[in-house]
Amino acid sequence: MLDSHLYALEKMNIEVKIVKNRADLATFVKLPSRIHHGHDKWMPPILRDEFRSFNIATNPAFFENDTILAIAWQNNRPVGRIAGIIHRRYNESMGEKTARFSYLECEENIVIAKTLLDFVENWVKDRGMTKIIGPKGFSNQDPQGFLVEGFGNEPSTEAFYNFEYIVHFLNDLEYVKEVDYVVYKIQIPEKPPELYRKISNRFSRRTDFHVIEFTRKKELQPFIIPVFHLMNETYRHLPGYVVLSEQEMLALAKRFLPIIDPRFVKLVTFHKQAIAFIIGIPNMNAGLRKANGHLFPFGLFYILHSRKTSRQMDLMLGAEKPEFRGKGIDALMGSSMVSSAHAAGFDFLDTNHELEDNIQVRSEMERVGGVIYKRYRIFQKSL
Numbered sequence: 001m002l003d004s005h006l007y008a009l010e011k012m013n014i015e016v017k018i019v020k021n022r023a024d025l026a027t028f029v030k031l032p033s034r035i036h037h038g039h040d041k042w043m044p045p046i047l048r049d050e051f052r053s054f055n056i057a058t059n060p061a062f063f064e065n066d067t068i069l070a071i072a073w074q075n076n077r078p079v080g081r082i083a084g085i086i087h088r089r090y091n092e093s094m095g096e097k098t099a100r101f102s103y104l105e106c107e108e109n110i111v112i113a114k115t116l117l118d119f120v121e122n123w124v125k126d127r128g129m130t131k132i133i134g135p136k137g138f139s140n141q142d143p144q145g146f147l148v149e150g151f152g153n154e155p156s157t158e159a160f161y162n163f164e165y166i167v168h169f170l171n172d173l174e175y176v177k178e179v180d181y182v183v184y185k186i187q188i189p190e191k192p193p194e195l196y197r198k199i200s201n202r203f204s205r206r207t208d209f210h211v212i213e214f215t216r217k218k219e220l221q222p223f224i225i226p227v228f229h230l231m232n233e234t235y236r237h238l239p240g241y242v243v244l245s246e247q248e249m250l251a252l253a254k255r256f257l258p259i260i261d262p263r264f265v266k267l268v269t270f271h272k273q274a275i276a277f278i279i280g281i282p283n284m285n286a287g288l289r290k291a292n293g294h295l296f297p298f299g300l301f302y303i304l305h306s307r308k309t310s311r312q313m314d315l316m317l318g319a320e321k322p323e324f325r326g327k328g329i330d331a332l333m334g335s336s337m338v339s340s341a342h343a344a345g346f347d348f349l350d351t352n353h354e355l356e357d358n359i360q361v362r363s364e365m366e367r368v369g370g371v372i373y374k375r376y377r378i379f380q381k382s383l
Contacts, residue, residue, distance in 0.1 A: 014079070014115045015072070017070065018068060018070050026051075028071055028081050029050045029054065032044075032105045035106070035107060041154065043157070043161065043285050043288045044292050046291070046299075054069065059251065061251075064087065065087050065088065067085050068084045070083075080106030082117070083104075084120035085102060085136075086127060087242055090242045099127075099129040099132045100137070101120050101135060102137045104134070104135055113166065124383070130382065133379065134379060135378070141256075143158060145180075146170070146376060146377055147374060148377045149374060150373050150375060151164055154312060155285070156352045157259070157285060157316075160376070176380060178239070179355065179356070179378050180355075180375055180376065180378075181355060181356065181375070182354050182376075183354070184349075184351040186368055188346050191342075192334070196334055203332050208271055211267070213265075214265050225246070227319075228249040230275070230277065233322070234320060263344065264337065264341070266279075266333045268329055275329065276318075276319065277317075277318060280313045281313070282346070283306075283312035283313070284306045287305060312347070314350045330361075351365055
């Protein structure tokens with residue numbers, strides 16, 4: 001536990017400053033690269049994308065949220081950062097007074113962590129909030145949850161990879177579990193499981209269901225908005241999910257399309273209406289590490305090369321209309337994805353985050369031999 005006297009003494013040397021200008025934002029964006037220097041599983045984000053994400057002019061999420069970005073300074077040196085978020089639309093729709101902390105990074109010093117969290121807690125309490133959760137960003141498409149089990153395994157391209165000490169800090173600071181996400185590792189067989197093949201054969205005899213596969217990105221364009229609407233319909237019951245607006249859909253499409261390989265997008269239609277989809281991407285961590293936050297002059301080459309040489313396929317997004325669950329649609333998409341992944345030389349699938357209480361999806365993962373090898377946690381604290 002944190003000694004209150006020692007905390008008071010050391011806190012005197014720490015000052016939290018709000019991000020107010022581009023120079024501050026540059027410090028906020030670049031600080032994690034210094035904190036994680038030498039951390040072998042951490043992936044430096046592309047700095048251009050980070051600046052865009054934290055820019056009110058390019059990220060529509062800022063218009064629907066009260067947001068604060070802050071940096072902790074000690075002896076004129078940045079030693080930590082944090083974001084505080086109040087999602088007004090979510091709170092209004094759910095009748096809650098819940099805030100979020102996100103993008104928490106700090107050196108291995110619990111006083112820095114507490115100072116940053118205290119700053120955000122006080123900021124949200126002043127605005128009437130009674131609970132705070134995190135790490136959780138503007139939407140479910142932002143990285144969320146700290147890794148609590150499975151350190152040493154390769155993270156998926158779109159996930160956080162944190163130091164273990166940050167979890168201990170939150171536990172010591174009276175943050176407790178809000179929800180856990182589990183991640184499965186699924187070995188890719190040479191052929192889809194027999195059950196999957198039988199289901200695929202059954203659907204092949206029907207004319208109302210179709211699995212649409214893609215070879216070029218421009219073929220995806222007509223389905224972008226329908227897929228996001230399908231996500232809204234499917235995810236609206238999930239903890240913390242906020243229905244995406246049309247503006248947010250377009251922003252997310254712009255963010256994700258550059259990294260999508262159309263071979264690993266599977267869409268199922270019923271009477272020509274989208275009812276389910278799944279998207280996988282080759283894990284690009286090796287390329288991101290070599291790029292070290294920059295696309296040029298060689299970063300883009302490193303990233304594209306890692307897409308071709310990676311043996312890990314990350315399942316990024318997926319959804320299925322509720323009324324079609326349990327009818328074999330997931331097996332239909334899974335059969336197609338396994339065939340494509342094996343043909344491309346992948347060894348295993350990383351399922352990304354699955355809610356621990358989503359028994360139906362977890363049962364499907366385990367039916368095909370999936371084994372939990374990572375766990376992420378969103379923490380919460382009553383204010």
